[in-house]
Amino acid sequence: MTRVAVVGGGASGLIAAVRAAQMGADVTVYERGERVGKKILSTGNGRCNLTNINADVSHYHGQNPKFMMSALSRFSVGDTLEFFGDLGLLTKTEDEGRVYPRCGQASAVLDVLRMALERFGINVVCGFEVKDVRKNKGGFLIEAYDGSIEYADRVILAAGGRAAPSLGSNGSGYEIAKRLGHTITPLAPALVQIKTNTAIVKSLKGLKIDARLTIESGGQAVANDKGEALFTDYGISGIPAFQLSRYAKKGADAVLDLTPEYTREELKAMLEVRKYNGSSLEAYFTGMFQKRVGHAVLKTCGLLPLSRSAASLSSEEILSLAATIKAWRFPIEGTLSWNNAQITSGGVSTKEVLPPTMESKLVRGLYITGELLDIDGDCGGYNLQWAWSSGYTAGEAAAE
Ligand SMILES: Cc1cc2nc3c(=O)[nH]c(=O)nc-3n(C[C@H](O)[C@H](O)[C@H](O)COP(=O)(O)OP(=O)(O)OC[C@H]3O[C@@H](n4cnc5c(N)ncnc54)[C@H](O)[C@@H]3O)c2cc1C
Structure with missing residues (x-):
């Protein structure tokens, strides 16, 4: 035997x-x-x-x-x-x-x-x-x-x-x-969380959002995946982050498209219409994104204070919001390590x-x-x- x-x-x-x-x-x-x-x-x-x-x-x-x-x-x-x-x-x-x-x-x-x-x-x-x-x-x-x-x-x-x-x-x-x-x-380490600059992600900790995640390096898209991204205090987790972690090298960018189902033009048109909902920037994204996500997008575009009237948004500001929503950029610091990775x-x-x-x-x-x-x-x-x-x-x- x-x-x-x-x-x-x-x-x-x-x-x-x-x-x-x-x-x-x-x-x-x-x-x-x-x-x-x-x-x-x-x-x-x-x-x-x-x-x-x-x-x-x-x-x-x-x-x-x-x-x-x-x-x-x-x-x-x-x-x-x-x-x-x-x-x-x-x-x-x-x-x-x-x-x-x-x-x-x-x-x-x-x-x-x-x-x-x-x-x-x-x-x-x-x-x-x-x-x-x-x-x-x-x-x-x-x-x-x-x-x-x-x-x-x-x-x-x-x-x-x-x-x-x-x-x-x-x-x-x-x-x-x-x-x-x-x-x-x-x-x-692979199938692991992505570490990014934490200036914005920290404020979004715990929030999940359906998005397309793209890894860009030297201005070129390297790989992308769609699914539920999870913001954490160190960066981005969730299945798309896991799938793309092999490409997440320091110096590359994690780029989130928060509305992959709409083109930039369609999004711009939607954002123009929202201006006239009679609200302030505080409530501008209500019904579209979770509150903290909406506020972080506005902050990224330098559109403060939140008490400002939404109707006062200029075409350039709408363009800037659309650009951020379609390609929200987070500089990558690396990934979490072996203890957190699912595979090698x-x-x-x-x-x-x-x-x-x-x-x-x-x-x-x-x-x-x-x-x-x-x-x-x-x-x-x-x-x-x-x-x-x-x-x-x-x-x-x-x-x-
Ligand atoms: C948290 C987590 C979740 C996961 N979820 C999934 C999932 O849902 N679906 C999926 O497809 N994959 C998943 N994976 C990946 C999957 O578990 C692994 O790819 C798979 O287990 C690898 O199988 P393996 O037999 O090669 O190694 P392992 O399953 O790691 O087995 C190796 C074994 O060898 C033993 N060993 C190591 N060195 C020695 C030694 N010197 N002498 C004696 N024994 C030794 C270890 O103790 C271990 O029991 C997950 C991984 C992790 C960590």
């Missing part, structure tokens, strides 16, 4: 373990935490957005995003839903193709995986922090930080990235991969891994999965789908 060791009991490691055991391997999961799957419990704000029915290569990033296509076709979104369905998980699909457990609890995903670990007789060793994996007489030696040594015929390295270390993965997988000869592409961009170079099996090209019998690889997905269930696809593919190949 092939002995398969899985380093890391997260999403990709657990599915790899289940698949390898289903294929008849003798599987042991080594997990540094006190229990497996801690991060799964925090995903999707506790609801676990476990996949997205729109998953395809366009939602993935890395030096070669196409690397992920093979595993995704080997274990597709449909296969994922069937796999979890067979384990007893009912799911529902929400906006933009996001899939969640029907019961609304992330714990359901972990629980069905844990039940499968038991059913397939998988050994789970928690509190075992792997320090090193070395080739040993046709197999592998797995050494923990406390000095204990275990052996296996094949190893699946599923130790995750560097993001959210409090949930388990602290980046130690990169060191193990490096010592085995692998190259690590530059690592950066960069990782083990995919040039050194075989796409159909996840096996290392440098060390035969070693398989690498999930966030540890230089593949990361958009927000919306794409990262867990990558964990499932790469983990399942590796588990199957390692057991063969």
Whole structure:
């Protein structure tokens, strides 16, 4: 019987373990935490957005995003839903193709995986922090930080990235991969909040607004996304900020269009008409924006005091308001760091891994999965789908 060791009991490691055991391997999961799957419990704000029915290569990033296509076709979104369905998980699909457990609890995903670990007789060793994996007489030696040594015929390295270390993965997988000869592409926190100049955002803290967010660098639009932006005391959060955080470098600008559904001309016409609502600037945006947003727009345009009559706004002032509403500019200071990031961009170079099996090209019998690889997905269930696809593919190949 092939002995398969899985380093890391997260999403990709657990599915790899289940698949390898289903294929008849003798599987042991080594997990540094006190229990497996801690991060799964925090995903999707506790609801676990476990996949997205729109998953395809366009939602993935890395030096070669196409690397992920093979595993995704080997274990597709449909296969994922069937796999979890067979384990007893009912799911529902929400906006933009996001899939969640029907019961609304992330714990359901972990629980069905844990039940499968038991059913397939998988050994789970928690509190075992792997320090090193070395080739040993046709197999592998797995050494923990406390000095204990275990052996296996094949190893699946599923130790995750560097993001959210409090949930388990602290980046130690990169060191193990490096010592085995692998190259690590530059690592950066991704799917993380954007830090901006705080002069305006601080006054808007806690407010959410439907907007289009564009990142501009050197006067050029680099990327944009539409959705609910959330103002915070350090900058901008919410899904569009997460999606674009990979482009949020110091020196670039976060540009918000507060009315993406209207052209600048349409907006200008609306603003002209509002002048005659018989109000002061204080109430000029009532019915259009939340009060604090309206006041901050006026302040940005230097249109004070709020007691001034709206009817006195000149055409130039209306133009300036329209320009700010369509392109409200916040100089970027960077992003929040690893503790706040959902995932890591960069990782083990995919040039050194075989796409159909996840096996290392440098060390035969070693398989690498999930966030540890230089593949990361958009927000919306794409990262867990990558964990499932790469983990399942590796588990199957390692057991063969
Ligand atoms: C707050 C938060 C919310 C998220 N929400 C979503 C979501 O809703 N949808 C989505 O698609 N993605 C989401 N993600 C991303 C997703 O959780 C990850 O992409 C995915 O878990 C990666 O799976 P993995 O198996 O590669 O790594 P992980 O799930 O991080 O698992 C790695 C495991 O390895 C263990 N480990 C690490 N080093 C060692 C070692 N040396 N020895 C032994 N064990 C080790 C860790 O303790 C951990 O249990 C979220 C992430 C965070 C942080």
